[in-house]
Amino acid sequence: MHILFVDDDPDIRTLAIRAVLQEFQDAAVNQASDLVFLERALHERAPDILVTDLDLRWTDGFAVFDRVKAVNPHCCTVMFTGTGNEELAVKAIRHGFDDYVVKGTHQLRRLAMAVRAAHDRNQELRRHSENRELVLKELYHRLHNNLQMVISLLRMTEKTIESERDRVQLADLGRRIQALSALQEEFYRSDDFRRVNVAGVLDRLARNLVKLAGGHVALSCDLEQAEMQVDVAVPFGLMVNEIITNALKHAFPDGRSGRLSIRLARAQERLDLTITDDGAGDPGCMGREGSGLGMRLVRRLADQIGAEVSYERNATGTTCRISLPT
Known part of the structure; x- marks a missing residue:
């Protein structure tokens, strides 16, 4: 003393x-x-x-x-x-x-x-603070393990389903849960359970999705280090999961090779994320006019955290921009 x-x-x-x-x-x-x-x-x-x-x-x-x-x-x-x-x-x-x-x-x-x-x-x-942190760390660890178990069960179930449409929907659900798992892993590693390094989450999430898609798309990540409140990071991560999954599915059909670029940068009092592909794409599946579950989920999550989402398609591919206040 x-x-x-x-x-x-x-x-x-x-x-x-x-x-x-x-x-x-x-x-x-x-x-x-x-x-x-x-x-x-x-x-x-x-x-x-x-x-x-x-x-x-x-x-x-x-x-x-x-x-x-x-x-x-x-x-x-x-x-x-x-x-x-x-x-x-x-x-x-x-x-x-x-x-x-x-x-x-x-x-x-x-x-x-x-x-x-x-x-x-x-x-x-x-x-009390130290005990609380230990309890939270253990809870995050157990939740991460439980999510991994759910993902394994979904993959086992997917193999037994005959309907191609049902298998695709189940695989999409598995990818969404995998995105949650990646977020939980980042929370577990963080010293502050209220905030998370979103750059680390996005890098891990993007690489996992590209790998699951077959690895034929080259990935480029330019991610500025940025911390985000947990209650914002979760919907933000799920939005990014949907957009990357959509790009991999529609911009590069039938195993087509290409390039996917992800950039995260601060701009004044906002955080801007840009996801760009050089694929063919299907105009009907992009933009706010998209009616699929993924795009409806993106719009709902964007409204939840006050983010702005925009799409731009040209001859060289499609760009999605997400901008949210910091």
Whole structure:
């Protein structure tokens, strides 16, 4: 345990240290009376607990808080100041301080109890956070495994169906579930379960689809690294799955070779994805006029996440553009 005390007044610092150490007898202590000593203390070791005054001749307690949190985001923080009113207390708590104590010799015991309570509460929250992350990681792992099992069952069932039309529909369903599985795998690998590296998802998804289509289409990916909220990444990934599947099916019929290019780039406050093929294509299956299940699904998912989808066909192939706000 390492505690940092920041105060201009050496007498107040001494009294505060003495009081707090009654609760943390084995803690190491460091002090800072100016910016030089603060930077030196932070360079030596990131504190686990910060006790700081508000009004300092060289800065203020909020700036000290920000500097310490930049070194250790999990540091427990208590403001101990003679400038006391309800408005300032609210401001300190909103800024992120765990507690606020008004200075005074009769408040030293209150300071020690506040630091102990804040530290224990901070530790409990960290334990809950770590447990939550472990549970989420296990859930993602199990869901990924279950999706793989469903895909295997669909492929086994597909082989037993005589109707070509029914086999195609079942294979399409399997590809959609495979897209979900690729997303879940990316969530599992991510350090932050709320966001996902969408470039990694698109690269893996596109390569899997090209491989499943027979590998006769050359794939080119130019994907800018971009993170996306999970609740946006899932429908976005499913949209891309439908569009790539549609291109592979209709732009390159009967095993025709060709090239499929995918580009992801930021443009101001939007994220733009371009999918271009140089195949023959069937004009009736492209664009918003498409009536197939895949195109209806794309339109519905686009509306869900506020994305704009457009198609352009010319003599050299077809281009689909997806643009969504970031």
